Amino acid sequence: MKISVVITLKKDVLDPQGKIIQQTLDGMGFNNLNEIRQGKYFEIDTKENDPKKAKIQVEDMCKKLLANLVIENYKILEL
Amino acid sequence: MKSSVITFPGSNCDRDIDVALKKFGFKNKMVWHADVELPKSDLVVLPGGFSYGDYLRCGSMAAKTKIMQSVINFAKGGGLVLGICNGFQILVETGLVPGVLLRNKYLEFICKNVFVKINNKQNTYFKSLEKDVLEFHIAHNEGNYFCTKDQLKEIEENDQVALYYCNQNGDTAEQYNPNGSIKNIAGIFNKEKNIFGLMPHPERMIDKSLSGEDGSLFFKNLINNLK
Numbered sequence: 672m673k674i675s676v677v678i679t680l681k682k683d684v685l686d687p688q689g690k691i692i693q694q695t696l697d698g699m700g701f702n703n704l705n706e707i708r709q710g711k712y713f714e715i716d717t718k719e720n721d722p723k724k725a726k727i728q729v730e731d732m733c734k735k736l737l738a739n740l741v742i743e744n745y746k747i748l749e750l
Numbered sequence: 751m752k753s754s755v756i757t758f759p760g761s762n763c764d765r766d767i768d769v770a771l772k773k774f775g776f777k778n779k780m781v782w783h784a785d786v787e788l789p790k791s792d793l794v795v796l797p798g799g800f801s802y803g804d805y806l807r808c809g810s811m812a813a814k815t816k817i818m819q820s821v822i823n824f825a826k827g828g829g830l831v832l833g834i835c836n837g838f839q840i841l842v843e844t845g846l847v848p849g850v851l852l853r854n855k856y857l858e859f860i861c862k863n864v865f866v867k868i869n870n871k872q873n874t875y876f877k878s879l880e881k882d883v884l885e886f887h888i889a890h891n892e893g894n895y896f897c898t899k900d901q902l903k904e905i906e907e908n909d910q911v912a913l914y915y916c917n918q919n920g921d922t923a924e925q926y927n928p929n930g931s932i933k934n935i936a937g938i939f940n941k942e943k944n945i946f947g948l949m950p951h952p953e954r955m956i957d958k959s960l961s962g963e964d965g966s967l968f969f970k971n972l973i974n975n976l977k
Contacts, residue, residue, distance in 0.1 A: 684896065685930070687857050736814060739807055739843070741850045741898060 672720055673750035674729050676737060679710040684742045713737060714750070722749060751776050751976050753793040756821065758783040758812045763798035763835065763951065770953035771795070774969040781817060788820040792976055793830045796821070796837030798889070798951060808851060808892045809839030818844060830874060830976075831945045835890055838937070838947035847940050847947050848905060849897030854890070855930025861889040863961055864928055866913040866936045866950055867920045873943035875912070879971045883920045884964040886950030888928060893949040895931035895938070905938060912946055913937035 680686050686708050693707040715732075719725040726747055733745040753776040757764045764780065771778040771793075779789050783801075788794065802811035812818060818840070825831045825846055833841035841847045854860060867883050868876050897905065905911060913936040914922040927934045929949075937948030955965030 685852065685855065685894075687853055687855060691857060736806070736810060739810070739850055741901075742852065742896060 672717060672722060672725055674715045674717065674725055675748045675750055676713040676715065676729060676733060677710060677746045677748065678713075678733075678738050678743050679746070680708055681742055681744055711737075751792045751973055752790060753778045753795060754781050754789050754791040755779070755795045755797055756781045756783060756817055757797070758799070758801035758815070758840075760801045760803055761797050761799035761836065763953065766951075767795050767797045767834065767953045770956045770965065770969055773956060774966070775973050783812070783815050783817050786816045786820065788817070788824055791824070791829070793832060793972075794821055794824060796831070796833040796840050798835030798837060801836055801840065804892075807839075807843065809836060809841075809843040812836075812840045813843035822846065825940075825945050828942065828944050832875075833945075833947040834951055834953065835888075835893075835949055838949055839892065841945065841947040846945050847938050848901045848910075849895055849938065851892045851949070852894040852896050852930075853892050854894050854928075859889075859891045860893070860928050862887070862928070864888050864936075864950060865916050865918050865920075865926070866948075867916040867922055869911045869914060870909050870939070870943070872909070873912075873939060873946075874975045875939075875943075875946050875968075875972060877971075877975050879967060881964070881967060883916060883918065884952075884968065885918070885955065885962045886952055886964060887954040887961060888950050890929070890949055893929040893931065895935045895949075897932060902932060908941050910939045910941060910943075911935055911937075912939050913948055913950070 952965035955962040
């Protein structure tokens, strides 16, 4: 089955890349933006077909490698 | 004194630190990332570079290699582990030292000499070093040290800050902070002070023909403290 993970920076972590993207968009005329935060997206195709077990495994992967919990949050989505 | 330098795919300061360690009397061995066992060492160094292409987060892949498990065991047994630049990023990813290294505040790769102030000399790395301010070289894109408020409190309570960015007189005002790191932090220890991670490169300041010799003071002092 396929599972996806979205990783975002925690609220009080500075995101200079997001800031620059917002500034550039602002310069292009998209000037009604409050804020842009850049994150990461993973698509995981696993041999595990039990959604519950697969989610537990992906959560473990997030905690151990995909996210750094000092600065990032993760969200697991089923595809 | 025996030292080991771990080479990961993408490490590029491993030879520099090898030269530096040998110059000041260490018998150094290079250890490949795929090795499992660490040779008998008094000091293990994680060198600078771009291990695993800085994929995912700087240092995150290297932190999970088998050789790092041996380094973690060595460190937890009280062994001295020094992480320079990417080595510091690897150390934070293993959790051996607290915090994380974010992208530089102004999104620029910074390559220049900086001054750092030694905060704590009650440890093997800085004990008996005469100078308080050292001139080192930095070359990094992700050197912006960050930690949670709780972590910062703990770091300060345990006197774990090793180095602050400063000017040549040791003034640690924010204007001397090159990358936006919290409180101008350039290097930190673990609680026990046997693990030391820093963004600056002492191994680039070990010869008159390089841009300074404060790295020589650091390595000479370190090997003397180990004897």
